[in-house]
Each structure stands twice: as C-alpha cells, then as structure tokens.
Amino acid sequence: MVLTPAGGNDFTTEGSKLRYEFTSADGGKATALHWTRSVRGVPTPTEAARVSDTPEHNHFRPYSRQEVMIPMRDGIKLHAIILRPTDTHEPLPFMMQRTPYGVDGYVPDRINAQFTELAQSGYIFVMEDIRGRYESQGQFVMMRPIAAHHDPHSSDTKNTDESTDTYDTVAWLIKNVPENNGRVGVAGVSYPGFLAAEAGIDPHPAVKAISPQAPMTDVWVGDDFFHNGAFRQTYGYDYVLGMESSKEATFQPLKEDAYDFFLKAGSFAAAGKSNVDDLPTGKAFLAHPGYDDFWQSRAVQPHLDRVTVPTLEVGGWWDQEDMWGPQAEYAALKPHDAQHEVYIALGPWNHGQWTLTTRHLGAVDFGSATGDWFRQHIEAPFFAHYLKDQPGFDAESAISFQTGSNTWKQYPVWPPKQGIVERNLYLGTDHALSFDRPAAAEAFTAYTSDPASPVNYRKRPIEATYSPTGSHWYYWLVENQKPYETRSDVATWKTPVLDHDVTITGDVLADILASTSGTDSDWVVKLIDENPDDASLGNMAGYQLMVVDEIFRGRYRESYEHPQAIPAGKPEEYKFSLHGADHVFKQGHRIVVQVQSSWFPLYDRNPQTFVPNIMKAKPSDYKAAEQHIYASSHIVLPVAE
Template sequence: MKKTFRPGMACAVVAMTMAPVAIAQTTAKVERVAPVAAGDIPSTFTPVRDGFDYVKREVMIPMRDGVKLHTVIVVPKGATHAPMMLDRTPYSASKLTKRGEGGPLLAQILFPAYAELAQHGYIIVAQDVRGKYGSGGDYVMNRPVRGSLNPTKVDHSTDAYDTIAWLVKNVHESNGRVGTIGTSYDGFTALMSLVDPNPALKASVPMNPMVDVWKGDDWFHNGAFRQEMMSYVYGQTAKKDSGEDWFALHYDDYDTFMHAGSAGAFGASMGMQQLPFWKRLSQHPAYDAFWQGQAVDTILAKAPLTVPTLLVDSQWDQEDIYGAPSVWRALKGKPGDDNLHLVLGPWYHGEENSDGSKLGALDWGSDTGKWFRQNVMIPFLDAHLKDGAPAADTARVTAYVTGTNEWARLPDWPVADATTPLYLAAGGTLALDHAPTSGAAFDEYISDPAKPVTYRERPNQAPYVKGSTWHSWLVDDQRFAAARPDVLVYTSAPLDKPLHIAGRPRADLFASTSGTDSDWVVKLIDVYPDIVPDKPEMGGYQLAVSMDILRGRYRDDAANPTAIPAGKVVEYKLPLTDIDHVFLPGHRLMVQVQSSWFPLYDRNPQTFVPNIFFAQPSDYHAATQRVFHAPGQASAVYLPVQP
C-alpha cells in the first residue's frame, strides 16, 4: 500500500526513529555532582605572593593585663637580622600599612618615610592602641601615665614595653633592636615609650608629638580653646573605628560656630555630651592638675633620658607646633641629654614624611622632607639599630633656615635668647632696639565678638573635609587681616641688611580693655618687597613666621583665672613659636595685634565668666582695646637675633 506523506511528517518520523539513540547518548554524558554541603570560602587560604617585595603578618599581641593589641608587621622580603620600627597609632594599623589599593611593592603600601625605611632594611610594625580599631581594651584620649589620673596598671609606656618584648621574641627576622616612631598622636606614643623603656628600645623618632595640649598643642593655646579640633574629638571618640561622620551645618565653619554661639553650645547640638573626653575637656578650661599631670615634657624630665631620641618639629605645624621644642627645653641640661637631638624643618604637620618641596605659596627649591630622611633620620637610626653600623654624625640641632633656604647644623637651640626688642611705635611703625619717645601713648580698636577676626580668609572650611587646605593656613598671606579696622598693624622700614632670628620670639604687650576678659593675638610677619621680579605673585606678601594667642584671664596664673581690671593697663607676656628665619634686605618686619582668631579659637565674650565653654549670648560684648607704646609701657616683640 502506498503511503501518503503530509508536510512535516518526515521530520517527525526521523525524530521518532532517532529518539532512543539521543536519549542513550545524553544519559551517558551526565556526571553525578555532590550536593553543596558548605560555603565557598575555605577555612584557610594562603595567597601566592612570589612577586611581592615584602611579607605582611597580622598578630594579636597580649599585654600584661591580658588585653590583646592588633599589630601589623611588614617584613622586607629576604630580611635577616633587621631592626624594627614600631608605630603605635589610634588611626588604624591596617590603614597605616596599606595605602590606597595596595600592591606588591613596599612603596605601594607604605607612605614615603616608612617605605624608605623598609627599603633600607627595616621591619615596619604598626599597632592599634588599646580600644581602637582591631585592639581590645578601652580607648582613653592621650591616656595618662599610671598614677592619680590613671588608676589602672597600664598606660602607653607599659603597652610599648610589652609589645617590644613580644616582637623581640617572636619576629625571627629581627636583630632584637627596636625603634619607636610616629607623628602627631603617634609621636605622643613614641615619647611615652621613653618612660621606663624596654631594654630593647634603642632609638626613638617622635615627630610633631602632642605634648602639652593646654599650653600649645591640639586642644588649647595658652588657654584659648581650639574649637576647630572638635571634629577630631568627635571622630576619634564616638566610635571605636572612628566611623561616625561629622556633619557641619554650613560650608563655612565661621557660620557654623557663629550660629551655635559658644563651643559648649555647639558641642551639645552635635550630641557631644555623650562623649566622656569632651565632657572632661570642657570641664577643665584652666591649666589645672588634670592638664598638668598629662604634660609629657614634665613627665619625661623626671628621669634621665636613656634612649637616643630625635625630636622633629615643623616650623609651620598647624596642630602640634609646641610639642617637640617643649620636650627639648625640658630635657636639655638634664642627665641623659647627650641622647637628645632636635630637627626643625620648614613643614606643616607631618610633611617631613613625604614631599617637602613646597608649603602653600612657598617653594624651597628642593625636597626638604627627603633630605631630612636620607641625611639625618636614617643615618641616626642605622647607628643605633643596625648591626655594625658606623656612628652617625648627627648634629645636636639640625634646622632649616627659611629666607636663605638652607640647612644648618647647630650646637644648641635656641641660637639666641629673645632679648632684642622690636618696639611698637606711634603711627604704625616699628623701632628696633630703641623705645619710642614721642607720639600718641596708645593705639586702639574695637573688638566685637559679633564680628570676630578670622584666622584665614573666608570661607573657613573644616580642617579635615575634602578640599580643605588646613595644612597650609599658617603661611597664608596676612593682608586680609591687615585691612581690618580691628587689627593693629606696625611695620618697619625696608631692611638694608639681613636680620637672622633663631629661637622663640616673645611678645610683651602693655594693653587695656574696657571689658573684664580678653584674648590677645600677636603675629610676627615678614613682608616681601612690593615687586618680586622672579615671582610676581609674592609682591607684598605678608608671611607670618611666628604667632600665637593668649587668653587674658590666665595672664598671672594659668591654673586660676581672674578677671581683667577694666580700663587698667596690664602687662601680658606671650611666648611665640620657634623659628629659624632670615628677613632679607628689602623686606620689612611687621607685627599685627588683634583680639580674636575665629573660628580656629572660640570667641572670648570679653566679659569674665566662670567657663567660656558655656558662655551665654548675653555675656558677649564689644570692648575697646588699647595697646600702649609710652615710656614705661612700651609694648614690644623681643627677637632672638643671631649674632
């Protein structure tokens, strides 16, 4: 019988005919897969690091009280008998040993100073201080030494001691010698390692250390509160990982703090009453036993210095300009001071760790940071930490002379005492050496807390926000302030020869106020010639080389404030900041005097109140300020002129 096909029938027949074969083939290829019984992350994983020039290890080091501190150890590949440099930080040991995305090279994970040390054969050790990031225990801001302010059995000195003991025993690539190093807070912990030091501690490099936070470092300057540091307090103490964001209510901190009123009111608006350290800070506005007991220079002066120490100071340090020179002054002439060395560089806070070629509008013409590290720091450390290294020819003091822009080796610091008077004279002039004998007895201005003098041109961005140039404000052109009616300006004639100052200038003001409290700000300034041919933008530039603030209530006794007698001439003595600088021929000297420096410092209400942190709006009053230059009341800035 003949079959009749419909469209598509052939395909169907073929498919039916082939189906058993296809099924058989498919079945033959199927593999049995075990069910997923666990996660995809192995219990241990060892990464391959053959192309890396370092080995990194993370450990938890036990302290004497059982608390364990998170520590990162970076060992250069192939290192043996290597010295160790220890940095104890509240800013994350993990971040300190991983820059950006990291990478296989030391220079990719460490900032320049530490990368250079590691490339030179040093093991880098970074440790989270207790209570921060990966470490156990409680965090206390600038934890005091054991005693009346710290009833526990541990402090930064014991933690450093115990850490060094563990490292010497457990890091098999080391030679058993350890140095401590660090900048800012880490400079403070480096100094604390010198208190009852571990015998294996053979050298220390404290850079820009926090030393006395009431007299001249982070929290106060001579009693005036540095309210721009409130964001730092908030960030450091609100959370263990410093992860609580600080949100200012305005782009310009001038507006932020003016809107709030007092620093205490602003703190309350940000919820800072929840922070124990903020409460302690705001409850101790005077230099009482709380601050005196934490002054590291005083603590170190109680015993001989047994560890070779290289103190590093930045001459335009916007945060801890007081610390290193104060330790130098406290220890020199004491037993063990042959172990003490000082470096003064032309840097902002911590700039010595990276490229030090420029600072704001200033160009030094070479990388001063690298010069310091290669010619001073590394040879100093090698001499004390490396096996068989030659003795270092480390100068007693190494200072960068700004103006002439050159390094100098000095036998001591200061080179000169502040004994040469620069008198404030009538008509806005300055008289070097001789007191004014004629002219008006005083100059005056109105200081109004409702319109305070800013510390830099507005807008005043918060220090640590993106785009802020906080690091360079100390070298800002001061013409913005000189133009204000509430700033007194005194200027010399152009110099016909260089004037070299090397030390710590001191202001001696004879002044009166119509109020009962007052701040006094004094700036010593180098005024550039009107025309600078090779750098036209520097024509007339007003470069502050040394300046500071004094809260008048502490003029007689820093621990016991008293009201200023209204309308009475009072003498105020204000040490300025250390500087090694040459005023060049054709330049002029300038002194500016004002009574506010806002919002860096909180406003003085100019009415005596028990605690300025909590001044009320009704306490703020304008006052008439007078600066005298009459016989017997000759205001002056005393200069340390190098012979």
Template sequence: MSQGTPQDSAWIRENYYKIERYIQMRDGIKLFTSFYIPKDTTEQHPILLTRTPYSCAPYGEDRWRNFAAGYLRYYLREGYIIAIQDVRGRWMSEGEFVDVRPFIKDKKSATDVDEPSDTYDAIDWMVKNVPHNNGRVGVFGISYPGFYSTMASASAHPALKAVSPQAPVTDWFMGDDFHHNGAFFVMDGWDFYSSFGKPRPHPTTIGPSGFDYYTKDNYKWYLETGAMKNILKLTGDSIAFWKELYQHPNRDAWWQARNARVALYDIKPAMLVVGGLYDAEDCFGAWNVYKALKAQSPATNSHLVMGPWYHGEWASNDGTHLGNVQWGSNTSFWYQNNIEIPFFNYYLKGKGPEPKLSAATVFFTGENAWHQFDRWPPAASHEQSIYLQPDGGLTWEAPAKKNSFSEYGSDPAHPVPYTEDVHFSRTREYMTDDQRFASRRPDVLTFQTPVLQEDLTLAGPVIADLKASLSSTDADFVVKVIDVFPDDFSYVPTGPLPVRSHDNPAAYPMGGYQMLVHGEIMRGRFRESFEKPVPFTPGKVETVKFSIPDVAHTFKKGHRLMIQIQSTWFPLVDRNPQKFVDIYTADDSDFQKETIRIFHDSEHASRIILPVMK
C-alpha cells in the same frame, strides 16, 4: 629620591610577608599588631614600631599598606621589620582608650598601666617572638603617634635603641593642637573629636563617621552655632573627652597629668625629635619635647630637626614650598636621606658611621638654608627688644611720648578671620598666608619697621610684652610676626602674571606680600597664672606677656618686619565673650563688644622681645 613605582610594590610583595598578632599586656589586655617581615633569613633584622590610635589598617594578612608610595619603602629596602600597633582601646585592640593617657611614675601593680608599660610589653614580646629580629627596636610616629613615641622612650626596655617623636602631642593646654596658652582651638578640636571621640564599645575594623555640617563655610558654621555650650549640645554625653574639656577650663591637675614632658627623665635610647616650623596642628610639641630632654635628661643622646614644613610634610615626597612661599629645594627629601634613615640605620643596624648630627638642625626660612647648632636657641642668639610706636611704627628705641596708645574695637559678632578665603577644613597654608587682608581691618593693629638695611635673623622664641587696657574684664591677644616682602618681589619672570592655579601657585602677586612667620594667641585671663585666671580691671593698664613658639627666619635686606595685634582669630580659636565668665558654659548673650588699647609710651612701653642672631 624618586617617586615610588609599581616595581617598588612588586619588590615589596616578593620580598616581604605579613602577619597579624595579638600581644598580651601585663594586665591581660591584648593589643592588635601588624608585622611586615622580610623573607630574607640570611641576616637578622631590626624592628621599627609605630603605635597609633589611627589604625594599623588594612586588616587581613593578605591586605597591605602602600609602602611604595612614600619614603618608608626605603626602610623595607634596608630590611626592616615594620610593626604597626593599635593602641589600647582603639580599633582592633582590647581595653579602654584614654586620651593622652597620663604617665604613672611609680607603678604599684600590674593594673598600673600606661603607654610606657604597654610599649615595654609590646617590645618584649616582639624581640622574643618575631622571626629573625636582631634584638634592636626603634619607635617613631607623627602627631598622636608622636605622643606614643615620646612615651615609648620612657619605657626603659633594653632593646629600644632609637626613638623619633615627630610633631608629638605634648601639652594640649599650653600649645598643641587644641589649646594655645589656654585659648581653645575649636575648629581643630571639634573637627577631630566629633568623629575620633565617638565611643568604640568593642574591637572593630570600621571607623567612626564624621559630623554632618550644613555648610562648607566654616566661618559661617561656627559663628551661627555660637557659644561653646551650643557645640556640646551637638554631642551630649556621647564624646567623653569633649565633655571633659568643658569641665577643665583651667590648667588644673587633670591637664598637668596629661603633659607628656613629665615622663622625660633618664631617657635611654637615642632621640631624634622632628617638627615643622609651619605646622598648623603642632608647632609646640617638637620644640618642647627637645627642651625637656635637654633640661630633664641631659645625658640622653638627643637631637632636634625643624624644617619649613606643614604637619608631617617631612614624611612626604615634596618639601619645596608652603602655600605661596617657596623654599628653594626639596627639604623633605634632604631630611629623609641625610638625617632620619641614617639615624635609624646606625642605631638599629649598626650600618655606616655614627651620624654627625648636631644638637639642632634647623632650616631658616627667608634665607632658605639649613643650619646646625650645638644648642637651641643658638649661642649666637640674644634677646633684643623692638618697640611699638605711635602711628604704626616699630623701632629699637623705646617710645618717648606720654599717654600714647593705639585703640581698636573687638566685636565677637564680627571676628577677624584667620585667613581670607572661604573654606570648610582648616587650611595648613594659613601658617604662611598673606596677611594683607587682616592689616586692612580696623580691628587689627599693624606696626612695621622701615625697610631693613641689612638682614635680620631670628632664632628662638619670640616674647610679646604688651601693655594693655580693656573696657571690660577679659580679652584674647593675638600677636603675629610678619615678613613684608618688597613691592617688586616676584618668584616669576617680569611681565604679565600667568593665570594662577593649583598647578601654578607661583603666579600669586608676591610684591608687598605679608608672610606670616608665626602667630600666637594668649587668653588674657591667664596672664598671671594658667591655673588661677583673674579678670582685668576695666581701664587699668596691665601687662600681657607670653611666648610665641620658636622662630627660625631671616628677614632679608629690603624687607620689613611687621607686628599685627588683634583679639579674635576665627574660627581657628573660639571667641572670648570679652567678659570674665566660664567660656565653656557662657550664653550667647554673654558676648559683647570691647575697646582695647595697646600702649606705647614712656611709662607703658609695649615691646616684642626678639631672639636676634648675629
């Protein structure tokens, strides 16, 4: 694909027209919807719908989205009717907005509305009222619109033939944007809800303003703002969902009702679940929506695509690299041309042969190649333990020593930064960032293998199985899987490095690069149950076992596998006071230093369980 041109915009204007309509739901609430419709009346056209809380702007039938700037222009070339709807309670739609509105399985009356029912009513109106539609509807969307896509698949409308949830919000307590294993991703949460969460008393075309920070250094702002209760004071009661977060520190019924997977039974349309291996907002949703479909709706025609992408990069014009790490091809264009557009063309237009999509199409970084599998994790992947050793070793043999441990001090007043640079907005590049800055800190443990004598490919979830003791009653545990490049590795010709800039990122010194393949955090209090947290007993060796979202990566011969362990990841994640108190109501005085031991002996062997693919 080439970049969009002015000719694309002119062609779209010449061949399409726009209308805006209110569509009434079963309870009388009307949802605002924009339609871009082909002028061609010689054939019937499929409808491609996105439902969004982020606005179907620009508003006004004479004001158009810039479809020519991205790959959506190819859907217009194919003659699709593009529909974009403001969900209930957002922007120009009527009603009350509810974040990740719970699914109602057994609806008793017209007042029992949820996202599947709103989608059903919207689709029903469209196929009956939009001119020259062919009676076939597809739904897709990225991130929060990905959640609405998942919910659409449960609507059971007979006209809905194909759905693509992309990086879908799925479970905000377990792994999406705002919590990972119960640990709160405060920077993303506050940056988002301090504007998005502001009340909208009536339909509007004007978006909310953001929060006015006093510094562009996010590490400084979150550290000086202090305990979570201090952030709540910045909004009072004005942002309802932010306040509700504080009232539900554990995975109680309120959170469980907001797990989108509860809707994924007996799904009828073809499903194309898409996500990014290096998606800073949501590495969890795509993997877990797909796994839920396979487990709960096995008859559904479901497919998974995971590429080496940041959040939404598969819909961009460039999928060649992330940060300093390069993929060797434009993976986004490959996906658009070979998977998504043929998928919708077949199911909505009956165009071309049925796509020969495998159950899982996954890009393996390191190797930099696409692979197709009839299941995920692949049948060739099996669990193999690699053990932490004294003196920073990492081997396939269990440790033999007795009473052996590595120790570090964790100080919430000086937390480990998640990236080494000073910046304001959370970066997307941190997902592949060089971790040498962290390995040089005394509060980060580093374990690595000898130089690999053959390629090592991982395909599936990684499980951290740590044996740890604390000097206090609670702690977080961050485990990072890292690819250490050879000292002589380079993306550029040998010789002096050119000046590095945004236009020439390849100039970064890649020799010895410690590429973050994936990292994950576990809030220690939830090691036995996410519903009922328990404190640690000081000095007692306890098991902290948790899953790191799926990895698809080849550690090439000559590289090393490294594991880093730390207890703060700031300000990506809120700080644990390091004693067993309610973190959302804790005082600044509750935060304390702590000594943490990770054991690697014959009785307490800490290990990382790897999904090794042969």
C-alpha cells in the same frame, strides 16, 4: 598581593582599604602606581613611580605580612601588623609605630612608599592599634595619663598606660618574631608621636631609639586643644567627634562655613550640644576649661626625665596642630642628656610634611625638597646608627632649615646661645615698628574688638578641618596676612624697608602692655615677613608670611590654674612665647607685627566679659571692647650677629 579590578585602571586588594590606579606608557607598560588611603578620614593620594626596567635599580622590597594579637600585662590584647623583608635572613631591628588611626592599610607597597629610606635600609616594621582602637581590645582614653608605676617587672595589672603597653609589646616581639637583632626603634607623627615619646619613658631595654615627630605634648598649654588657655574649638570639635564616636576614626565634616556655624551657635557648649558634649573629651572641654589636674595629668614633659634612650624630636615651623610639642619636649629632655643623644630637627613644614617630597608649603617655595633631605640625611642615619651600629650620623643636637635664606643649619643646642643678642622691636606710635624705644611710652594704638564680628583666622569659606573635598586647614599658617591689615580690629605696625638682612634664631617673645574696657580679653600677636611690592614676584609681591604667632587668653596672665578678671581700663603686661624661629628677613623686605583680639572660629570667642566658664557663656556676655596697645610693647627677637 592580589589586585581585584574595580573599573578602568582602578584596583583594590582584599583586606586593605587602599585603592590603586596604574599609569601606563604608550606601549602599555606600567610606569607609576597611585593609591589612595584614608588619613583621619581624608582621602590622601600617594604615588610610586617606576625607577628603572633594570631590577637592581628599583628599591621596593618584598615583605611578608602577619597579623597578631599581643597580650598586655592585664590580659588585654592589642592588634598589630608585622611586615618583614623576605629578601634577607639577616637579623634586623624593629621599627614600630603605635597609632589610634588603624593599621589595616599597612601593606608592603605602603611601607615601601611611605618609609622609603627606612625600607631600603632594612627593618621589621610593626604597626599596632592602641587600646580601644580598631581591632585592639580595651578602652580608648584620649592621651591616657602616665600611671604611677614603674617597675617593669611588677605584677600590678592596674597601672597600665601607653608606656607599659609599649613595654609589653616590645617584650613579646623580641621573644616571638624570628630573625630580629634585639633592638627596637619607635617613631610616629602627631598622636603616634605622643606614643613614641611614651615609649621612651621607663623603656624596655630593647628600645634603643625613639623619634617623637609633631608630638601632642601638652594639649592645654600649646598643642591641639588649647593655646595659653584659648580653646581651639573647630579643631577640638572635629577631632573629638571623629575619634570618640566609634572605635574607628570616622570624621564627620561640617557642611557649612565653620565661621557661620560657630557664630550662630554662640558658645562651644551650644555648638557641641547633642554630638560632642556627650563624648568623653567633649565633656572634659566643658568641665575643665582651666589648667587643672585633668589636663596636667596628660602632659608628657614632666615625665621626660625618665627617658633614657636616644631621641630625635621633629617639628615643622608651620605645623597647624603641634608646633609647640617638639620644642617643649626637647627643652625637657636636654637637661638630662648626659650622653649627648637628644636631637631636634625643625623644617619648613606643616603637620608631618617632612614625610612628603615637595619644595612648597602653600604658595611659599623653599627651593628644595626639604623632607627628602631630612629623611635621607637625618632620620634614616639616626636609626641606622642606634639600631644597626652603622656610621654616618654625625649631626649636631639641633638641625634647622633656616627660612628666608633657605639653607640647612646645625647648632650645638636649641635655641642656640652663642652669637645671639636679644633685641626689642617696639610697637610704637603711628604704626611704626622700630628697634628704638619710643619716647612717648604712654602713647597707645587703639582698636575695637567686637565678638559679633570676630577676625577670621583664614580665608572664607572655612571648611571642616578634615573635609573629604579638601581643606585649607593644612596651609593656613602660611596664608597671606595682607588682607587683615585693612581691618579696623587688627592693629598693624611696620618697619621701614630693611637696608640689610635681619636674622633671628631662637625663641621669640611677645611682651605686650595692653588695656581693655572689658574684664577679659584675648591677645593675638603675629610676627610677619612682608615681601617687596615688586611686580616681578608675581602673586608673591607684597605677600605677608607669618613667621611666628600665638594667642594668649588674658584671664590667665597671673596663673593658668587660677583665672582672674582683667581690671577694666588698667594697663596689664602679657608676656608669652611666639615659639621658635630660624628666619632671615631679607634686605628690601619689611618686618610687620599684627595684634588682634580674635582668631575665629579656630579659637572660641572671648566674650570680653569675665565669666567663670567661657565654654558656657551666654549671648548677653559677649560685648565689644576698646583695646589699647601701649608703645612700650615689644617683640623680643633673638638676633644673630
């Protein structure tokens, strides 16, 4: 690799989009290398520190780098980078990642730094641009549906998808790359996680292990674009504009507070006019607000009964994009796991944070570098076991970092069944939160929800999702919720100070009995751990940390496919998952629940008047509504005993 001076300690390399900067000791010897790469349009710094002046104590491996165009069954060719260690000639397995975000930046230094534990073990790394992205031929389709195949030897060239493209890529690699051991692992985070899951559907025989990490699984039910029918407009707007405006990811951040931008625009149709509404997925948002065939055909979990290879799902408790996907895929895979080779690892991370070395997420300190532990003790041994027959991977099916206690736990299945008792935590009168059922179940807590002044989902100003100057998007799920309890449109309930630890392990369910004076409504439920108001905790005194949370669009209470108006003033039951948790509410803390009817501008405003398509609601449709939360409403907690 040849470095070209770019001023001061900065250097660039030909053919790479990375920018390098050296840190030197007083004597001039380089002690660290910093480089910046673009992740979804955001400059992301990485550092590689010098380990030792003794070569055998340093672990960066030399690689050869080859660019290839790999033919698919329909004649389309996909661009890939192949990096092989040059310090060994032993047959090695492949470690493959397929991505829509571009592979040009994958050079030996990045492999060593980004995949340190895997690089030390020894793999032939393959990075591939999927159809229609960057240097690959063909047409890009967002979350391309699974085709009606699957005879891998079929001469049918029309039914192609990400699964067949993976199959064809693997077949080519096994045949054309020398000194391979005939085995392939596929891993990736986010969209590449979705692609890793597809690699396991009717897989090539050489695919021996996959790891979908924070995968997009069903983008209408619980991942990137919708949650229970509520549209994630800021994310959908930013992501689709960045992904579908060209073959390369070119994110174009808003220059004003997103709260102001979307409030002034009104509906999503008005906000997306002339930029997003003419893009394929932008058109889909406007034409398919409900859970119809368009979105159902893109869901992965119905096809996971065709996965026949060992699988390691990975997810973060505070993943701001794809928290739902890993647990949904695990739940779909596990019933077919005859060989007991389906695993899930869940930790205190945001989207993909397990790839980094840190003990923090925002202001919250988890006591240790949890991502390092996961990579060293779970991910690397998993692939070494299935791709190299190496010992050392003996994990149970579910590996979880239990927050609150800040300890790693393992369970025979997720969610665990033994030692767990479901207990109802009631949203009673006088804002009291209690495990005792209230005597006056017909009593209610009231608030007014006004679409003209929706509850902001994080502190303002709200930057664009992928702002090049930084964004709080990555950490918003661990932001302090204390400021919201003073809003008149947020209802809050609290337990007394806990006199003993309360541990929850498993899925948390909201069972809300509510009425609205309108004919449609959103219901946002947040389960929160409140720190003691102790000055010794500094900025964390009284801090309110969301443990789990979710939104539900009321029109879908009977069916995702067939929305119905809500009868005004009539109490209706809304039952929905707040997702899984493994958390200890410590003695001296309080358990808090907040309920509200807007989470803006991440989620589009519900006009609170039933209209056929909220995406196209008129200004006159948006009306304030009186909301009642009845005292029989409760959170179903999986309490460990």
